[in-house]
Amino acid sequence: MIPLAGDLNDAKGIIKENIGSFGTKRGTSTLKRGFAHMLKNGVVMDVTTVEQAQIAEDAGSVAVMVLDKLPSDVRKAGGVARTASIRIIQEIMDSVTIPVMAKCRIGHVYEAMVLQETNVDMIDESEVLTPADETRHVWKWDFTTPFVNGARNLGEALRRIEEGAAMIRTKGEPGTGNVAEAVIHIKNVNNELRRIKSIYDDGDHQDLISIARDLKVSYTLVEQTASLGRLPVVNFAAGGISTPADAAYLMKLGCDGIFVGSGIFKSDDAKERAQAIVLATTFWEDPNKVKEAQKMIDERQSMLGLDTKNLELRMQERGSTA
């Protein structure tokens, strides 16, 4: 069953209509969050072309994310990174059977509307693109299409859920090939969840209220999350995942699944690596299977990667205070 903490029943994104003699509703929290639940234990791969999308589907990815440039190229190119060409998104939608997601800029309500009109299956309001409004994210309850948002800690995650995000992913540091930041982010979220769960179990409402104030979210959402002891939506890892072992490690840390950005198509063995990362994600509990997956790739073909300490651009900080 889907925990419905932070549900908004009269959201504008909910559409009621009659089909034949049946009354139907679209865009409800159950449908949006339910969609994310179907992705669990899977890998979503960043792609920029139809060919890459087909490689991803054949490798067993649960969905593809369409970008104009892979995050590491965004980092190199500089300038303004915007949503991908609609024509390419549509070509990919016509050529694979798995869900197709696309990214919009943080706060860019109209890029998001254009993606909804394009009929993508999920919109990623993403720090990989140049933010359009860092003080206010998209109010996602107005959309019928579900959203995924990045977060570095519990406060960010809950603020995004309060705005209507149906799924959360860690931010990590995109386009670096370095998993270190994603590891920190998931540990941050887990630690904070453990803390509020124990406060909830102690029945200390005063402390929960002060946490809600610190995190800048409603008390109700904090209380519901604390009672669950986990985020009320599906939570994937993202940012810097490059190898099967990276993916398996993040699954072990309690993530529900994996996003891989530059790690696959910036390597020199994309096909094998795509398959290997899927295998390691599925069978993460079995170190021998992860070893077999790791054996399918060649470390000399991995993307070089960057030290995350001295980056000129820290994408993860975009929109994090709002």
Added chain:
Amino acid sequence: MNGVNIGVLAVQGDVAENVLATQMALEDLGIIGTVNEVKTPEQISDIDGLIIPGGESTVIGTLSMVNGALKKIKEKIANGMPVFGICAGMILLSKKAKDRVVGEMDQPLLDFLDVKIERNAFGRQQDSFESEISLEKIGISKFPGVFIRAPSIIESGKNVEVLSKFNEKIVAVKQGNIVGTSFHPELTGDLSLHKYFVNLVKTKH
């Protein structure tokens, strides 16, 4: 006799939700039994009934082939084990599948349910919907249907019993001990379909 042992195929998709719904169904019915996530052929060989959950059918199919789980499931179903396929799970149980946009599919299928499935029959995620449906034949007059990028059945053989239709499209079927639904009972609070399946496993046990 020991209690029933029901497995939920834990390769990909919404496994935990089905484990929970099945546990609650057992408890409500007062039937003694266990519910476990199953992934390996060894785990599958021990079960009396299997739920194949929602997820991506291409992924669940391909990855269950990798470790030999698919072969074991096939063997068990051929020997009469009750199985409940939900959405992607129903696609996997079928003989034929095509995608609404992409067309004929060459994906691993279990080849039991004598139906042809249309994947994504109602459209993409934005067209996912909730609607009240009915499965009168198995005594469920009202059920909250949650359809997420759902498939439908476009052709069915004479051994296939149609349990439910939504606007003329077939969305739930039964063939012997095999039950399939296009929609997701595990995402609702309604346990009646999980109870129905638990009873099927119990009778067979």
